[in-house]
Amino acid sequence: MDWLLKLAFRQIIERGSLIIRSPSGQTLSFGDGQGPPVGIRFTDRMAVVALVLDPDLKLGELYTDGRLIMEQGGIYDFLRLVHDQPAALRKPLLGRLVDRARLALRWLSHSNGAARSRRNVAHHYDLDGRLYDLFLDEDRQYSCAYYETPEATLEEAQRAKRRHIAAKLALRPGDRVLDIGCGWGGLGLYLAGVAGAGEVLGVTLSDEQLATAQRRARESGLEGAVRFEMQDYRAVEGRFDRIVSVGMFEHVGLHNQRTFFEKCKSLLADDGVMLLHTIGLSDGPWFTNPWIDKYIFPGGHLPALSELMPWIEKSGLVLTDVEILRLHYASTLRDWRERFMARRDEAAKLYDDRFCRMWEFYLAGCEAAFRWRNVVVFQLQLARKQDAAPLTRNYIEEGEAALRRAEAGSGRSAVPEGRRLASV
Amino acid sequence: MDWLLKLAFRQIIERGSLIIRSPSGQTLSFGDGQGPPVGIRFTDRMAVVALVLDPDLKLGELYTDGRLIMEQGGIYDFLRLVHDQPAALRKPLLGRLVDRARLALRWLSHSNGAARSRRNVAHHYDLDGRLYDLFLDEDRQYSCAYYETPEATLEEAQRAKRRHIAAKLALRPGDRVLDIGCGWGGLGLYLAGVAGAGEVLGVTLSDEQLATAQRRARESGLEGAVRFEMQDYRAVEGRFDRIVSVGMFEHVGLHNQRTFFEKCKSLLADDGVMLLHTIGLSDGPWFTNPWIDKYIFPGGHLPALSELMPWIEKSGLVLTDVEILRLHYASTLRDWRERFMARRDEAAKLYDDRFCRMWEFYLAGCEAAFRWRNVVVFQLQLARKQDAAPLTRNYIEEGEAALRRAEAGSGRSAVPEGRRLASV
Structure with missing residues (x-):
């Protein structure tokens, strides 16, 4: 050979x-x-x-x-x-033919109904919670952090991300918030505990995430303000002043983009604001890397803006701001990988050596895609009315400063410490 | 009847x-x-x-x-x-049929070659300069202003717009800048005179604009740093560190969007940054209002993001930020209309009463479209490399503050006073 x-x-x-x-x-x-x-x-x-x-x-x-x-x-x-x-x-010709075939196949086979969505989610997010504790920050934020400076630590960058998103939601006291894909509850707890939301409903399809999020709500005394439920976003009812979705849209899939935006529009109050944080492609629609699809995120799909915009425009939602977070996820994945490798022995005890190699490849490969290829994070702010969100963007920095004060003033973070989070 | x-x-x-x-x-x-x-x-x-x-x-x-x-x-x-x-x-059925026919016709007939582009531009921008002095600000900024507060005057909002755009260009001292559609030269003079660009080339297709811009460059002593030329953007050669285009893309037309982005990519340095400021539609592609097309801006076309994104993604440019300026143009047009109506007699002397009614309808109709319908302004920041523009957006406010200091410190504004601008 x-x-x-x-x-x-x-x-x-x-x-x-x-x-x-x-x-x-x-x-x-x-x-x-x-x-x-x-x-x-x-x-x-x-x-x-x-x-x-x-x-x-x-x-x-x-x-x-x-x-x-x-x-x-x-x-x-x-x-x-x-x-x-x-x-x-x-790529050589053969490689390009394989690509085309995959593109067609993906298009034909990609349908994330409710049952399949739940299986897809369980595949990844129902892994042992202790695994995630090995490499995530203490709040278990499992999405792109926001590095205000290149020197920021992962903990700082994840706190900054929460603030950044909360500020972009332009929350008013008492607002009802829906968090689609609430993970282990960190953002929801923050919005209710620090940012002053009146009522937060977080939905997830992962048993493990739900159990942890509900426990955290109890332990932090925010049970009255935050509710976590096992629910498909398509089944949520009611109207919300604010909708936030961080790192969930990647699982919505190719053929449900339209449904997603239409559903969000119907859930959003007339003067509502929505913040969608999703990984995407900067150079046009393509299919998910086949290894990632097979081993890490089955049914996932990373959208290009050219794919999303027609659905957004037709949904009746108005796009009010787009931030393109570049290289922030590369830094996040670097930090995750370094933490993971430093505690690889513990991971091998939870799973095995093969799993550790798979996980290392997942983190390294994704970092490469963000650092050297075409993968970015979109933060799309959407509304039903042009002036639902402020007309200049200064409120974001101002909101972040206010949240920083609120975090310091509240004495305790609404977010329990890392040790309390461990799901053992 | x-x-x-x-x-x-x-x-x-x-x-x-x-x-x-x-x-x-x-x-x-x-x-x-x-x-x-x-x-x-x-x-x-x-x-x-x-x-x-x-x-x-x-x-x-x-x-x-x-x-x-x-x-x-x-x-x-x-x-x-x-x-x-x-x-x-x-609309009743008949109206919708008329719309469909117009949409098809526009698509078939829309080709802005170099000669037609020049005729289209002359139709509007070669009107008597004294007309524009009646309602524009002293710098003759003929595009959406940026109202930092609702109380800002037109002059303040146009100054804020220049700063906002200059800050988003993240200029480095000595940068070569291309201004595509430079109007009467205000932005180019500002970039060279206040913002520290090394060399600015502004191109326009309007004789009237060119003559005024060139005179202003001479009068402000910035001749060495700013050059204005009669040129189609497709004919520009060279490489530029920064490209800016404000209120010109509306004239590029349906079938030249791809050409525009490809050309800009070829003109942009590897670590270059581009800022495209254009009117657009928030709810999907449509044709220009037929009255506007016939009487005000022949050959114009307002893009939706869903129309632009495929060309941007294919051009190899990376979208690094999108601001959607909502209602700012409604405020701008309100100010323009109020000023115009206050000096309507003078306009009637330059032209006639019929012209004044046309102009009033143009300003009122456009304001209505921005205020109550689907028309917004997109500020798209583009680059060839993900990290050409800073990775967080704080630099914009910081840059604006620095420019404010530079304006105050320079003693004189690089922009001549209103009276000197009058093209009599």
Whole structure:
């Protein structure tokens, strides 16, 4: 297989230093030798064939299965090397055909009904809560943080994210808030406990998240103000002054985008404001990476703005602001990965070594996608009326400052400490 | 024709008080009689028929021609009354058929080549400069102002707009800037004179604008730093650190959107930042109001984001921020109209009474569209690289504060006073 390795990697690696040990024991070098060397080893010939034929799916599988082994540097270093090539990665014809086929298949098979949505969610979010404690911040914010400075810690950046989102909601005292995809409850507790929402309903499809969120509501004495329920967003009834959805839209799926915006419009009060925080693609519609779809987020779909805008415009919602958070998720994923790797032994005890490799690849691969490719986070603010949200954006910084004071003044954070959160 | 008036207006006017004097001399009343009465008179029977058959085109024509006369209140009051009805205006079948036909025709006939673009521009922007002095601010900013507070004057709001745009460009000292559609030069002079751009090239297709802009550059001693040229954006060559385009994209037209973004990408430096300020539609693609297209802005087209996003994504530009300025243009147009009406006599001397009615209808109709309908302003920030623009938006307010200090410190504004601007 040495000829195949040479054929494939010579085209790709022009810069840096890649050293491959082939299944036959040969050592092959690629690149210009500059920079720290990255070394990989293939355990068997079929691993080489699989990688060359379908790298998008197989790289993650081979690494997870221990058939592609990092001998120098980690999998993240390998991804960096691959993305740091002078010529943009241009797939060979075969690769592009595979892409087209996947695009068509995804389009045809993508339907997230209520039951399937719940299975998709359980696949990821019902993992042992202790796993998430290993790498998330103390509030278990499992979405892109907001790094006000490059030096911010993960904890600081996640607090800043909550503030940023709360400020964009332009909450009025007593507002009824709906949080679609409430996770482990952190944002909902914050909106009720610090930001002054009158009543928060958080919905999730994950048993694990629901149990934790409900316990936190009880423990923080916010039971009267925050309610968490197991509910599909399509089944929610009523009208809300504010709707927030953070990191849930990625699971809505290709064919439910229209439903999502129409449903949100019907749930939003006439002078309501909505904040949708979602990962998306900056360069047009595409399908989810097949490895991510198979192993991490089944049924997920990352939207491009060109995909969302027609549905938003037709829904009758008015788009009032768009922030495009660039590289913030790369920083978040870097912090998650570093934390995870520092406590990898504990993760291996919860699951196993194979799981740890899969998780490392997930975090490293996503970071690469945000750092060097086309993946960003959209914060879309929507309303039913043009002037529901303030007409200049200063209120966001002002709101953040007020929330900072409220956090300090409240004596306690509405958010329980990390130790109390652990779901053991 | 009284029966036709009754048939048409009874459906529409449920609220307020509309009094119509028909061509036969009859007085007809519509609405619930609440609020200040608005009175109109039709001079002839064909005027009634024309209005009912094709209100989008004919209302402006009849008012301009003096065949629909305001007897109580002004044309703006009439538009307010029409938009203030409980049921959204739903066009009858005939109206919707006319719309569809216009949509198709516009799509087929819309091609703004270089020569046609120049004719389109001359139609409006080569009007007597003294006309614009009657209602614009002293810097002749002929685009949406930025009202930091509702009480801001037009002058303040236009100054704030310049600052807002300059801050979003995140200028570095010495930057080369391209201003596509530079108008009478105000923004270019500001970027070079106050904001510290190294070199500004402003291009326009209007002889009148070019002559004024060039004279202002000479008079303000900024000739070395600002150059204004008669040029189509498609013919510009070179690379620019910053590109700004304010109120020009509306003239690019339906079929040149792709060209525009591709051209801008090729003109933008690798670490460049671009700010596109354009009127657009919040609820999806549609055609320009036929009266505006015929009398005010031939060849214009207001884009929806769903129309622009595919071209942006395909161009290779990265969208880094979107501000949706809502109601700011309504305030701008209100200020323009009030100023224009206060100096209507002078306008009538430059042109004639018919022209004044046309201009009043233009300003009133556009204000109505921004205030009560689907028209907004998009400020799109674009770049070639994700991190070309700062990763949080604080730099905008900080930049505005710095520019405010620079304006105060420079002793003189880089922008000549109003009197010096008059093109007499």
